[in-house]
Amino acid sequence: MTLPALRTRRPATAASWDPFREIEDTWSRLGSLLGDVVGPEAVSVGPLAVAAAPIDIEETDDAYIIELELPGVRREDVSIDLSGNELQVTGEIKERERKGTLRRQTRKVGSFEHRIVLPEEVDPDSVDARLADGVLTIRLGKSRQRQPRRIEVTSGASGAGPGGTGGEAGR
Structure with missing residues (x-):
């Protein structure tokens, strides 16, 4: 094969x-x-x-950025819902009124739905969506619980264990 x-x-x-x-x-x-x-x-x-439908999904250190092409769609005709790590974009591409005889139509019209499952939880309070030039851009901040955190290592006096008194170990 x-x-x-x-x-x-x-x-x-x-x-x-x-x-x-x-x-x-x-x-x-x-x-x-x-x-x-x-x-x-x-x-x-x-x-x-x-x-x-063309779509790009980009992952950065702190967010997911989704770009979805929606030519001819108005802002008020799009709905975005987030549930856990699943994003749902729905809406309608409306047929425009025509005066002449339509000989060929390849542009899409009607309802659409996009479901995007992200690999990890996102912070629902850090979601931003913009529609410009036929491209819907959605930025979803990653959940702070899942983001890596750097732990500072401090120096302590030798011989002092956890909870003991030994210089800087208790700070």
Whole structure:
């Protein structure tokens, strides 16, 4: 059995190959082909529309940053809910009113839902969301309980054990 050829501009290595990206690309191509055959109404909503949505998830030392492309979506048409470490982004891409005859439609319309499960708990009080230029950026601060903490090592007098009196050990 052979694997499908990777269609990337970078050299494909085991470390850079993303199977989820391959699945999303395949869904996108399938949706485009299906739209050409049966018409855009059949693929404008549903799993094909959601599967092809571009999304980036970046992890920093203190937060997760999620960028989700939502072209044509207004701020008031998006809802974001956080439960534990699961983020849910829902909304609607509304059909715009047209004056002429629509000959082809490949832009997605209808409801969408994105569920993103993060690897660890986030702090619900440190969530920020902004929608600008068709990109929704959500910054979720990591839970302070899980963040690494540096423990200062102090010097103590030799011979003094824990709880004993020995210079700086009790400080």
